[in-house]
Amino acid sequence: MINRLAQQIYYRCPVLLQDIALNIYGYWQAKRRFGGEFSAILEGLERSQWLSPSELEDLQNRCLQQLIVHAYENVPYYRRIFEERGLKPHDIRTKEDLVKLPFLTKGLIRKNFRALLAVNIPSSASTPFSTSGSTGQKLKFYTDRRLRWEYNYATLYRFYRWAGFDAGERRVTIAGRFFTNRPPYWRFNRWENQLLLSTHHLDSRTVDLYLDQIERFSPEAIQGHPSAVYYLAKRLAEQGRVLPVQTVLTTGEQLFSDQRELIEDRFQCRVFDAWGQAEMVAMAGECEKHKGYHVASEYGIVEVVKNELGRDDLGEIVATSLQNYSMPFIRYRTGDLGAFADRSCPCGRGLPLLGELEGRVDDALLAPDGHIVLPVAFRTSFAKLEYLDQYQLIQKDRAYYQMLVLKDRPLTYAERRGIMRVLRYYLGSSAEIEIKSVSQIPRTPRAKQRLILREVPITPLRGKRR
Numbered sequence: 001m002i003n004r005l006a007q008q009i010y011y012r013c014p015v016l017l018q019d020i021a022l023n024i025y026g027y028w029q030a031k032r033r034f035g036g037e038f039s040a041i042l043e044g045l046e047r048s049q050w051l052s053p054s055e056l057e058d059l060q061n062r063c064l065q066q067l068i069v070h071a072y073e074n075v076p077y078y079r080r081i082f083e084e085r086g087l088k089p090h091d092i093r094t095k096e097d098l099v100k101l102p103f104l105t106k107g108l109i110r111k112n113f114r115a116l117l118a119v120n121i122p123s124s125a126s127t128p129f130s131t132s133g134s135t136g137q138k139l140k141f142y143t144d145r146r147l148r149w150e151y152n153y154a155t156l157y158r159f160y161r162w163a164g165f166d167a168g169e170r171r172v173t174i175a176g177r178f179f180t181n182r183p184p185y186w187r188f189n190r191w192e193n194q195l196l197l198s199t200h201h202l203d204s205r206t207v208d209l210y211l212d213q214i215e216r217f218s219p220e221a222i223q224g225h226p227s228a229v230y231y232l233a234k235r236l237a238e239q240g241r242v243l244p245v246q247t248v249l250t251t252g253e254q255l256f257s258d259q260r261e262l263i264e265d266r267f268q269c270r271v272f273d274a275w276g277q278a279e280m281v282a283m284a285g286e287c288e289k290h291k292g293y294h295v296a297s298e299y300g301i302v303e304v305v306k307n308e309l310g311r312d313d314l315g316e317i318v319a320t321s322l323q324n325y326s327m328p329f330i331r332y333r334t335g336d337l338g339a340f341a342d343r344s345c346p347c348g349r350g351l352p353l354l355g356e357l358e359g360r361v362d363d364a365l366l367a368p369d370g371h372i373v374l375p376v377a378f379r380t381s382f383a384k385l386e387y388l389d390q391y392q393l394i395q396k397d398r399a400y401y402q403m404l405v406l407k408d409r410p411l412t413y414a415e416r417r418g419i420m421r422v423l424r425y426y427l428g429s430s431a432e433i434e435i436k437s438v439s440q441i442p443r444t445p446r447a448k449q450r451l452i453l454r455e456v457p458i459t460p461l462r463g464k465r466r
Ligand SMILES: [Zn+2]
Pocket: 287, 288, 289, 290, 291, 294, 345, 346, 347, 348, 349
């Protein structure tokens, strides 16, 4: 309620005041990310990446043993799991021993929320967080403050350095954050030398303004969801134009090879893709050799598990955070698919390599007036609606959309209105929209549950191509 009120007030402020507010927030964020232990952690990670695979394994096992003792002694949920199975902490010494423990799922976290909190971690050292419902189910959880800020950003900046980008250099971030509801659709965050662009207003009517603004800003790096950066690249192709930058950093959705090709062609640089999740259990990123995704094995343990989600040679990625003591995530099912590479990377880093990785896949939708709405826009808007737990938005026809909401009761008038407001905002008044509460949301043959699905083709963009 307060948040919503604060947002309404913020939206009514003049741009100058919004800028000041954003920069106060930016200052506070930069301090948390880059203050404290950030530099020391990054320095350590820079060293450990060059250890041999077996040295890294030893390091990981020592971290795992420490986490397991902690979970056994201080986390009621895990004490019970160990006792039920007749296990003691010394039974789990390596990654291979983890099979003795059960998987952790979103459902189990919700059901055992209190019992999963470590009793010995003071509240000042942990912080609540919640996912945006990227896999269709929102989740509240706790992490160590050190992980949420310093460790997370140090790990991310090790990836960025592989791409030749360092903290403080000029970058454009195109993100699904709400910081404006009217033009201009960008703000400058001086504390991180960062031009923030909103994906919520990126469409065929504004794309040229976005590109001009990026060109004027002249960044070293462009950072964003693949679908958003690809959308910009497509427009550049239509205009027969290029916009050279040093690097493009993508994350948050699956990056397809045709997207990568066009982005690299139009921004005249390599794309460096990274994978992670809001739950902060594991991260992986591409190095300068682009042979796959190096797992940050200091951050978390990655297992690839054969189950009903996997297919062919891909399994589900199950991860154990080595850095979250507030609410240990052990063998957490990420819902993403992957496979370890059967080779080492020519870069010489000892970090394990995932050869295949399939993250989140969602479609962009076509509004009745012909402009494209990116999945990230819907995802972040729906994340604000607490009552929306699992859903699927399907475009059935040019102007016909169906929103399925998982509920064991009909939606209330207010809930319906909240959902409708978001849909009308992006799709316009001429869209025909049906909202249904359902007891089950269908999965696609790809096994992943897709939040946004388009059943009609988007007519290819016309324009000059090289
Ligand atoms: Zn490498």
